[in-house]
Amino acid sequence: AIAGCQRGMQCGRSASAVGEAATSAVVTAIVFIIVSDAMLTVIYDVLHI
Structure with a gap:
């Protein structure tokens, strides 16, 4: 949402x-x-969750 x-x-005014x-x-x-998915995967892997 923030990126949008x-x-x-x-953006400019043209179509x-x-x-x-x-x-x-x-x-x-x-x-x-x-x-973010890759970062969470690494964190969960390190924590063995």
């Missing part, structure tokens, strides 16, 4: 700029999910 808000506030901002927000969110 940030990209939305920074193509809105599309690029939406794509960028989705990519940022997916990367964040993958990184």
